[in-house]
Amino acid sequence: MAMLRGAVAAARRCGPGPGTGKAGAPRRYSAAERRQWVPPAGRDSGIVAYNSRSRSKEPLVLGTEGVATWYSCGPTVYDRAHLGHASSYVRFDIIRRIMTRFFGIEVIMVMGITDIDDKIIKRANEMNISPLALARIYEDDFKQDMAALKVLPPTVYMRVTDNIPHIISFIKTIIACGQAYATSQGNVYFDVKSLGKRYGVLTTICPDTQDEAVDADKRHGKDFALWKAAKPQELSWTSPWGKGRPGWHIECSTISSAVFGKQLDIHTGGIDLAFPHHENEIAQCEVYHQCEQWGNYFLHSGHLHVKGSQEKMSKSLKNYVSIKDFLKKFSSDQFRMFCLRSRYSSAVEFSDESMEDAKHLHQAISSFIRDANAYIKGQLVCDPVREDILWERLANTKVTVKAAFADDFDTSRAVAAIMDLIHHGNRQLKAVTKDAGSPRSSVVYGSIISYIEGFFNALGMSFGERQVALGGDNSAVLSNVMDELVKFRAKVRHYALALPEAAGTVPLEGATAAKGPEQEQKEKRQQLMQERKPLLEACDSLRGDLAAFGIHIKQEMPNVLRLQENQKGGPPVHHISGCFLHDCIQVL
Ligand SMILES: Nc1ncnc2c1ncn2[C@@H]1O[C@H](COP(=O)(O)OP(=O)(O)OP(=O)(O)O)[C@@H](O)[C@H]1O
Numbered sequence: 001m002a003m004l005r006g007a008v009a010a011a012r013r014c015g016p017g018p019g020t021g022k023a024g025a026p027r028r029y030s031a032a033e034r035r036q037w038v039p040p041a042g043r044d045s046g047i048v049a050y051n052s053r054s055r056s057k058e059p060l061v062l063g064t065e066g067v068a069t070w071y072s073c074g075p076t077v078y079d080r081a082h083l084g085h086a087s088s089y090v091r092f093d094i095i096r097r098i099m100t101r102f103f104g105i106e107v108i109m110v111m112g113i114t115d116i117d118d119k120i121i122k123r124a125n126e127m128n129i130s131p132l133a134l135a136r137i138y139e140d141d142f143k144q145d146m147a148a149l150k151v152l153p154p155t156v157y158m159r160v161t162d163n164i165p166h167i168i169s170f171i172k173t174i175i176a177c178g179q180a181y182a183t184s185q186g187n188v189y190f191d192v193k194s195l196g197k198r199y200g201v202l203t204t205i206c207p208d209t210q211d212e213a214v215d216a217d218k219r220h221g222k223d224f225a226l227w228k229a230a231k232p233q234e235l236s237w238t239s240p241w242g243k244g245r246p247g248w249h250i251e252c253s254t255i256s257s258a259v260f261g262k263q264l265d266i267h268t269g270g271i272d273l274a275f276p277h278h279e280n281e282i283a284q285c286e287v288y289h290q291c292e293q294w295g296n297y298f299l300h301s302g303h304l305h306v307k308g309s310q311e312k313m314s315k316s317l318k319n320y321v322s323i324k325d326f327l328k329k330f331s332s333d334q335f336r337m338f339c340l341r342s343r344y345s346s347a348v349e350f351s352d353e354s355m356e357d358a359k360h361l362h363q364a365i366s367s368f369i370r371d372a373n374a375y376i377k378g379q380l381v382c383d384p385v386r387e388d389i390l391w392e393r394l395a396n397t398k399v400t401v402k403a404a405f406a407d408d409f410d411t412s413r414a415v416a417a418i419m420d421l422i423h424h425g426n427r428q429l430k431a432v433t434k435d436a437g438s439p440r441s442s443v444v445y446g447s448i449i450s451y452i453e454g455f456f457n458a459l460g461m462s463f464g465e466r467q468v469a470l471g472g473d474n475s476a477v478l479s480n481v482m483d484e485l486v487k488f489r490a491k492v493r494h495y496a497l498a499l500p501e502a503a504g505t506v507p508l509e510g511a512t513a514a515k516g517p518e519q520e521q522k523e524k525r526q527q528l529m530q531e532r533k534p535l536l537e538a539c540d541s542l543r544g545d546l547a548a549f550g551i552h553i554k555q556e557m558p559n560v561l562r563l564q565e566n567q568k569g570g571p572p573v574h575h576i577s578g579c580f581l582h583d584c585i586q587v588l
């Protein structure tokens with residue numbers, strides 16, 4: 001009785017069904033036939049985003065000022081996640097962070113977890129465990145991978161199997177609206193033709209053609225399952241149509257609607273989800289909510305391909321690298337750098353070379369921050385700095401970064417602007433051999449590194465000394481150990497290079513100041529050089545070994561060393577470029 005009441009209520013909410021289309025060859029809507037996207041009411045966020053619904057860039061208008069409701073299609077949890085998944089979730093994580101940190105938008109994100117489907121059932125049978133046990137294992141695994149990649153968790157994760165009653169009720173409403181039908185075999189299908197031209201808003205695919213083989217109990221090839229009758233021994237739930245489980249698309253429609261109702265600002269997923277998944281989600285929700293436009297902005301991430309392949313990285317194609325294996329070789333920051341270098345919507349090619357490029361870029365930034373820090377601390381002596389140029393560059397960079405992010409989250413342009421700033425900062429940070437006592441420009445360098453660190457920090461990365469603070473006790477200890485090691489090397493090298501006439505400035509045990517004739521002096525020098533050669537070789541070899549771990553020691557000029565140590569009484573001039581936490585941890 002309750003079910004009937006629900007159906008009657010739903011029928012009242014439903015308007016008359018649109019007419020069915022005519023039969024013919026498969027085709028897409030023409031521009032004139034296509035349903036137009038309507039800009040939503042609300043507040044302009046200041047961002048322009050490419051919207052798959054309108055196939056163009058649109059001002060991102062949010063229903064509630066400063067708040068974005070966002071549904072993200074989550075993983076199907078039946079195996080380890082790979083770099084294709086990583087690229088999609090990291091790229092959207094970057095967008096989320098840009099919205100929050102650069103535009104002050106609070107993001108409320110819901111992610112659905114598909115924890116029951118054909119692939120899960122098949123794999124569970126192979127492993128002789130229950131589908132839900134398998135799904136829990138890989139759900140945890142996915143969450144660990146996301147944490148390792150520093151992807152912020154959604155506001156809530158929602159599992160399909162925790163939402164079966166909502167899903168059944170959603171399907172009942174669609175049936176009551178006359179846009180879905182149950183079959184004698186216990187399946188329920190969405191009647192795509194009944195939507196007429198209202199179907200196909202994302203992909204412009206016309207439903208009025210019979211272009212594929214029709215399953216026995218479907219009316220039309222494009223009809224899709226809302227509920228699937230259980231096969232014998234299969235995990236199932238009781239429903240008005242018999243025992244079964246939900247279809248794929250209905251999960252996301254239901255979960256999103258359960259949290260946000262019909263107000264959904266942003267919907268995201270990989271480009272492969274646009275059809276049929278998102279197309280079908282839209283059809284279901286627009287019937288359920290009886291609205292003209294469910295999901296105002298659809299953002300799709302481009303695929304990650306293996307180099308030289310047209311195919312996306314995928315479990316079924318067995319051409320994948322798992323996130324765990326990848327993180328044995330590269331850091332999550334290096335992967336984020338790889339992602340930042342292209343726009344989220346473009347396809348991206350993965351290879352060792354592209355990762356090496358990202359790694360070098362990361363090292364260059366680290367290196368600049370280290371150098372600028374050393375300069376501020378007075379450990380790097382430079383010619384006078386043209387501060388006016390640097391202040392201007394910094395101001396321009398801030399403007400360019402904001403404009404790039406506002407233009408469909410153009411991370412590659414923003415990173416290019418940062419690299420340009422670093423280039424100009426580096427040009428003036430050239431070590432000189434003599435300290436002419438010129439005024440130092442610590443404040444401008446402090447401002448630049450503070451902006452750059454803040455920029456990357458906002459995007460989920462960390463550089464330089466701040467990383468040590470974030471990394472906990474071990475990394476702080478390790479950083480100090482590195483400092484001591486580099487200081488020790490500098491002292492040994494300094495001693496090895498000290499010439500007899502300078503022996504008085506660096507006393508050598510057992511050595512006396514050379515005062516004899518010139519020949520005696522020369523011989524003494526040669527002998528000392530010979531004796532100390534192994535020390536210099538050891539210093540060089542340590543420098544080379546550390547470079548292999550991404551820790552670069554800049555070669556100091558001996559007379560600058562002497563000047564600093566002996567005239568000023570300060571610490572030896574040294575700094576490490578490119579020594580960053582992750583690499584240090586890998587050393588351990
Ligand atoms: N190679 C890839 N590049 C970019 N995004 C991807 C790639 N593979 C999967 N995704 C995205 O990851 C998200 C989760 O995908 P899902 O769990 O459905 O995996 P899948 O597409 O079935 O993976 P596979 O094809 O490897 O089985 C989706 O948004 C999907 O578009």
Ligand SMILES: [Zn+2]
Binds near residue numbers: 252
């Ligand atoms: Zn989905």
